[in-house]
Amino acid sequence: MPVTSVESDTEALTMTLIADFAVGPDRLWAAFTDPRQLERFWGPPGWPATFDAFDFTVGGHAKYYMTSPQGERAGGAWEFTAIDEPRGFEVIDSFADENGEPLEGMPSMRMVFSFEATPEGSRMTNVSRFDSLEALEQVVAMGAVEGSTLAMNQLDAVLQGLREFAQGKGTRLEVLSDQHVRITRLIDGPRELVWRAHVDPDLMRQWMLGPDGWRMTTHEVDRRVGGGYRIAWAPEPGTEGEPFGFDGEILLLDDPRRMVQTEHMTGTDFPSTVNDLSLYEEDGATLLTLLIEYPDATTRDMVLATGMIDGMEESYRRMERVVMG
Template sequence: MPVTSVEKDLDQLAITIVADFAAPLRRLWDAYTDPRQIERFWGPPTYPATFLRHDALAGGRSVYSMTGPEGDVHYGCWDWTSADAPHTFEVLDRFSDAAGVPNPDLPTTRMDFVFEETSDGSRLKTTSHFDSLEQMQQLLEMGMLKGTREAMAQIDQVLADLAAFATERGAQAQILSDTQVRVARVIRGTVDQVWRAHNDATLMKQWLLGPDGWSMPVCEIATAVGDSYRYEWQREGGEERFGFTGELLESEEPYRAATTETMIGMDFPATLNEMTLTEVEGGTLLSLVITYANAEQRDAVLATGMTDGMETSYQRLEGLLQPTLA
């Protein structure tokens, strides 16, 4: 059991939980900042979590759901107020709706996470701060401590699972909901390099090609929020051609970009694509959350082999980045 102490400070309106782990400091930090990993332990076993957004940096946001045994779904969000990798981060934890809009009728908790190296591995000290004794008591009555203990008991298993999150692992698609899919892949390169590779037309034409045998004759990049982009691919030696267009909705260089995406010449609903880049040990975690109009569209796109095409492109990208890292 990783939790070694729980301290309630009624004067300071705070609860501090200390947990020790037989894993390196960086491994523990990455478990909290990687959405694929934190969702395996943030909720207790009876209320597993799914992170729909996870921006592990100051000014970022996280949105997550927790699904109960009866199929009931509850949502929460974090506003990241500070982050100093791999030592500390602070968030405001709120109850919210599915879109991440906070519920003003339920308490907001300020949470400090402090990561320390120990002789046997690493230690995490989590302090939850409350606005009032009534708020503190309300959350305790809702089972906060029991749920936290059960949730943290799952962390050791996640930390030991090196294969599922290895740098060598290819792109993986995970269904998050009826309309959302997350494609994740660790790219061997820095956050700045991976961001530039998605925003430099010359580079994009070299790697964003999907399966072999295609070229990218059109690569018009959106450089500012509100701008449109247009990408087109053509089969080499043939007339077959397809492409996508859309609008840049958000851009937080070099960590996050959100765009719409519509297939040119097709009457399909536009998707929302949210890309987040996170520094992890061994490279940059690229997390792409795609929101479709419905489950039918989601399944139809996945059936095209989209993930395999993305993996081929990411392998090319790493080939471009490796000489610069040598």
């Protein structure tokens, strides 16, 4: 994890985040000044950012919004006040309405991004300066420390490139908090086809099976926001195990980039999870990221102990072999 510290100073009215990376300052500069790269890490997991304006000039503005798993939007705006390529830049950062205009009653802050070389690569220092202690405490209470840490810890995949970051490493699990885990897998194939593999019933039956010896017996999906679904599996003759299935509701669809749905084990009183799937393509390969929100750490650990990750890896291997060809 690249973030090494996040500290608030109530006397100086600042919040300072420091992160270290195994790339040079020029590469960091490129990531923070390209809106398409910013979109991959600026929002924390579950709240990805979309920049719909980015005038990178002194006096220019950037406008963005972050989208929750339920489709809610939270807007933000930057005004660029200083640019010193490739050492850093400064912005006034504001909460914004749907038109990108600063929200009245919400604090603005002056953010300074600095990039410097280190023996191991580079260091990014982000200092946010507030007008009052009340503004600092308000932003911290809204989860800025946790959110900014989770957001910046997504940067490694952006800086290294998908294939260098993930190829050959299989299905990877990261425990982000008591309630959240992130699962990533590089699929050697285009995003459009990976998306189809997740929504086309005929393709799903070919790969979404877990270990060998299982078959999909039910696939009922109302593929729209608010639609319900039910999927079930059963073991083939001679394979041990009991039939099981999941049901839930689709919360968000952004074809072919993102799909969010609840997931509940059919026929049980187990609580539902929220599964947030996103796909990003680079150089003909697709990084699949699944962010799962559990109700608590106990449920998280119980589910992970079932061997879920191993079963997912078997399925993803099958997808590459059968669907990607």
